[in-house]
Amino acid sequence: MEDSEDSGILERNWEALEGSEDHHRKRDSMIWIEIPPKAARILTILQENGFEAYVVGGCVRDSLLGRKPQDWDITTSASPEQVKQLFGRTIDTGIQHGTVTVMDEKDGFEVTTYRVDGVYEDGRHPKQVTFTASLREDLMRRDFTINAMAYSPSDGLVDLFNGVDDLRTAQIRCVGDPKERFGEDALRMLRAVRFAAQLGFSVTEDVLAAIRELSGTLRKVSAERIQAELIKLLVSPRPDWLRLAYECGITSVVMPEFDRIMEQRQNNPHHAYTAGEHTLVAMKNIPADRVLRLTMLFHDMGKPQVFETDEKGIDHFHGHAAYSEVIARQIMRRLKLDNETLHAVCTLVGNHSRYPKLNAFDVRKTAYELGGPEVFERFLLVKRADVLAQHPDVIAQKMDYLKALEHIWRDIKLHQDPLSMKDLALSGDDLIADGRKPGPAMGEILQALFMEVLEFPERNKKEYLLSRSREM
Ligand code: ATP
Ligand code: MG
DSSP, X not given: OOOOOSOOHHHHHHTTTTTOTTHHHHHHHHOOOOOOHHHHHHHHHHHHTTOOEEEETHHHHHHHTTOOOSOOOEEESSOHHHHHXXXXXXXXXXXXXXXXXXXXXXXXXXXXXOEEEOOEETTTEESOEEEOSOHHHHHHTSSBGGGOOEEETTTXXXXXXXXXXXXXXXXXXXXXOHHHHHXXXXXXXXXXXHHHHHHTOEEOHHHHHHHHHHGGGGGGSOHHHHHHHHHHHHTSSOGGGHHHHHHTTSHHHHOHHHHHHHTOOOOSTTOSSOHHHHHHXXXXXXXXXXXXXXXXXXXXXXXXXXXEEOTTSOEEOTTHHHHHHHHHHHHHHHTTOOHHHHHHHHHHHHHTTOOOOSSHHHHHHHHHHHTSHHHHHHHHHHHHHHHHTSOHHHHHHHHHHHHHHHHHHHHHHHTTOOOSGXXXXXXXXXXXXXXXXXXXXXXHHHHHHHHHHXXXXXXXXXXXXXXXXXXX
């Protein structure tokens, strides 16, 4: 999600209504949201068949903020069976929770029957859900006021918990009593911080107090659900708001390793902050990509393990990258991240303190060893983000190095120098055609030739390589 100027339809609709009598009702009936035609069609079909239907939740919130909604969820008084009868193509997405996905060409819309959630079993899933005829009850089960608004073109905005006021004053507030709501589902505590980070909102004091008291109960929530919220926080415009999760006791439960670096001092000329504060700044310094943000989050987590203070009182962290990689792997396994992400992040974390020499051969060799040009480019971003989060006194000098490195890399790409075995101008088939027997020796020859062209790219010519291979 990108950062947005929070000046949506809300502001445009606002001025004429401010201070008027019956302020809320008038305002709500005048607020207008542009709904995609396909979602509007679903609302119309449901309403023409005698059911209530609204778009609800995130899409209403984001529209009012002038942000582009990710998806348009619909809430209705129709039962799942009735929804299925009315629409041609549907998928039983979560039929036991009342959700049916209505397909319109390639687009899917989740249509959920008004429901009341029971207590979430072990903080995971609602034990049972009960369908209800009341929109009010459906809105009451939702977590935050800004997420508990519904809208339809015929009825306008339905805002029973002053969500609009909280949007205007930029606040995350629970629907009802925070302690009760977190008691039903502990994940909501992490969601509060995630929405705050995405939107740049503050979390109300009663919500914060409840989180401080109940953060321990996040232990009951499944790794998958925690992972999803954590990643949304990390790729938000404010990844450094993870600090808020730390301050109110959330990270001590979901990622105690982070608390360790928040407490790790770095009395050393390269650093101006604790390892944790450095990490938060480094996350802000890198594009909002999950691999990159996770890399910055983990890159210094090994520091407490190798922490040493010399006789002059200077702190050192020799070899911390390898330890950080081990911790990163543990955390990502625990949070059940996919293997591809895990592997990509571990490579970057484990190599982040590597300094390629400022010559083309060493840079090509590093790119090859890291796993190719895409990884190397991410590596450059990681180094840049890391340097820019260090002590102001060392940034200039380290940036000179980085710029020189980036310059060499641009030349390498410009010349299309060979960087992997597949770029070699000679293949196994060429060797066979030249009379070699397939086998391990052949692989070794190709490898040796590749190492040669990595150093001397101008030698990457078939005839030359063939003649070299004959000498081997
Ligand atoms: P996003 O844009 O990130 O998808 P969203 O508001 O759509 O934000 P979802 O997690 O997709 O968030 O949930 C959709 C809606 O369902 C929310 O707006 C909220 O009304 C409700 N909701 C989701 N999860 C919970 C929960 N754990 N407790 C209460 N209500 C929830
Ligand atoms: Mg959503």
